Amino acid sequence: MANTKVTSRVLADDAVLTANITDANVTTAKIAADAITGAKIADDAINSEHYTDGSIDTAHIADDQVTLAKMAGLARGKIIYGDASGNPAALALGSNGQILKSDGTDISWGAESTFDTDAAQVFNESGAAVDFRIEGDTEQNLFFVDGSADKIGIGTSSPDASLHITSNTPIIAFDESDASQVYRIGSFGGSFALYDSTDSAYRITVNGDGNIGIGLTAPTFATGNGMHFADSFYVGLGTGNGTRPDFSLSGNNSGLAIACGTGSDDADILISTAGVMAVPNGIELGSGTDFTSANTLNDYEEGTWTPTVGGNTGQGSTSSGSVAGKYIKIGKLVFASFSIVNITIASASGHLKIGGFPFNNDGTNDREANGVMRVYGVNLEALGSNTSPIPAVNNDTNTAFVLQSKDDAAWSVVQVSNGSGQYFEGSITYITT
Secondary structure (H helix, E strand, O other), X not given: OHHHOOOOOOOOOOOOOHHHOOOOOOXXXXXXOOOOOHHHOOOOOOOHHHOOOOOOOXXXXXXXXXXXXXXOOOOOOOEEEEOOOOOEEEEOOOOOOEEEEEOXXXXXXXXXXXXXXXXXXOOOOOOOOOOEEEOOOOOOOOEEEEOOOOEEXXXXXXXXXXXXXXXXXXXXXXXXXXXXXXXXXXXXXXXXXXXXOOOOEEEEEEOOOOOEEEOOXXXXXXXXXXXXXXXXXXXXXXXXXXXXXXXXEEEEOOEEEEEEOOOOOOOOEEEEOOOOEEOOOOEEOOOOOOOOHHHEEOOEEEEEEOOEEEEOOEOOEEEOOEEEEEEEEEOOEEEEEEEEEEEEEEOOEOEEEEEXXXXXXXXXXXXXXXXXXXXXXXXXXXXXXXXXXXXEEOOOOOOEEEEXXXXXXXXXXXXXXXXXXXXXXXXXXXXXX
């Protein structure tokens, strides 16, 4: 055979059979690279007995050629994972009810969570400094627990108080379902307020200036800070009787009123917007706090009255001229002045009598209820032996006689004179009932 060579061209297909090849006569040196293809190897002709250990490495395995069907001997339920050396390892099957857990480095089987939606739960029972957060639709810090600071934030991940709310409308609502009443507390337009949602009313407001409003949203003072009440407010003091407090303070655009006692809301002290104070039941002076009527100043009054002149046995009549009177009453003390000018008296008889005083004398002693007067065109006792005329209000009446005192003798009562051109002007201070 020429050139002592046998090539594939010389050999017909299937001309060399395995029966014609002596064992070990075909070596790798006799086989050209890539000469043996998959088409030359019968199915199942090469098995694990024909592989030298380590002869098949990743370079000789095409992508996607090792499938689960090619992996024999892996028990049901086992998991292949990378071990600490980076080699594949099989994780044995866990016990019934266990779950696969990771510690951040390795995986292992462990007990399933004990979270029961129908049982009490404790989060972070170990007390670790970890945070907890619940997100909403548009708020990522809908509920935030700062584990290291032991604070809760709503709308913030940096709470600086035990409960910190951050929002455009940081408000808490309290809905008392059995009373159908809803209150809201929080920040409204820059002011902190208690708002009655049921009645649509602000009950208490504290603004940024430090003013407190009761029943209004804009408490205001010209200077300083304070508490500002809305119209028709009430402030109660004392435990009261269940219906009214012992004292109540109220006010409106007309003034300020103080009601004392639980019997009525009627004002016992009134202060007008002009600063005028009225005390209808009086003010006690000089006796401490025993509130006795004898020490109570309960009346101040100013007014006018119309004096009359005539006789005690026959009043008579008056004409022409003019009459006028004024008075001031403080408690029971009355100061009354009178002016009877150019009067004509006719048909009068008896003692000269000036009547019409605004209040009766208290009846104690008419000698204490006297005053001063001047007269003109009136018949008097001779002034050489008698004093000037003195008006004195009679006991239990609102009329006065005119007296003249004599030296070392009883006083005399001036008699009425009929005639024209008579003048009587004077004043009296006396005590009324």
